[in-house]
Amino acid sequence: MSDVQVAPSVAVPVSDPQLRRIEHFLFEEAQLLDEWRLHEWLELFTTGGYYLVPSTDRPDGDPSRDLFLIQDDRFLLEQRVNSLLTRAAHAEYPHSRTTRQITNVVATEGEDGRLRVRANFTVYRVRNGVLDTYVGQYRHVLEVEAEESFRFVERKSVLTLDALRPHGKVSIIL
Template structure:
C-alpha cells in the first residue's frame, strides 16, 4: 500500500476517524490498558520498530528492535502485565503526542502517517522517544484494526535509554 503523499487531497471524514482512532490508542497505552490496546489489532496484525540505523529497513531482511506478529504481541502484553517485566514493574508513566496525521484509503485498507513523541517517566528519569508512525489499518464499518503498526524512531541511537521497554 502506498503511503500518503502531500499531493493527495485528504478525505476529511476519513482523516477525523483515523485521528480519533490514534488518540484513543494513545489513551489506552498511557493508561496501561494493554489488553484493550491489543484488541485494536487484526488477527494477522504486526507491530514493528525498525532499528535506529535502518529506519526504512525490511523486516524480512533487516534486524528490528521489535518485530512481533499477533501471537508474539500477545506474549509481550502479557509479560508487561507481570512483575517479571523488571524494566516495567512498576510500569512507567507515559504521555503520547500524535500530530501531523495523514490518511489515504486504497484497496480496502487505510494507510496512515503521523508524527509522535512519547515521554516516559520512571525512577525520576524522563526519556523521550520521537519519530513517525506508518500504519496500515483495515476498516470494518466504523471500526479500525491494525494490520501493521510501525513506529520509526528519529533517534540516531537508543542512548541514554538503551532499550525500548514500553509500547511506542
C-alpha cells in the same frame, strides 16, 4: 514476515471526516497505552496484525531481511502484552508513566481498501525519576471495520533517534 504490500498503486487521500475518525482512533489508542490498558489495546489489531519498530540505523528497513528492535506478529504481541503486565517484567514494574503526543496525521486509501496512515509522535516516559523521550513517525496500515472503526494490520513506529541513548532500550509500547 508481514504480508502488507505497499504497492506503487494510486493512493487517494481520505476525506476530512474520515481523517478526523482516524485521528480519534489514534488518540484513543494513545490513551489506552498511557493507561496501561494493554489487553484493550491488543484488540485494536487484526488476527494477522504486526507491531514493528525498525532499528535506528535502518528506519526504512524490510522486516524480512533487516534487524528490527521489535518485530511481533499477533502471537508474539500477545506474549509481550502478557509479560509487560506482570511483575516479571522488571524493566516495567512498576509501570513507567507515559504521555503521548500525535501530530501531522495524513492518511490515504489504497486500491485494496486499506488505509495508510502517517503521523508524527512523541512519547515521554518517566521511570525512577528519569525522563526519556522517544520521537518518530507512525507508519500504519489500517483495515476499516464495520461502523467506521479501524484495526491495525501493521503498526509501525519509526524512531527519529539515531541511537537509543541515553535510555538504551525500548521497554514500553511506542
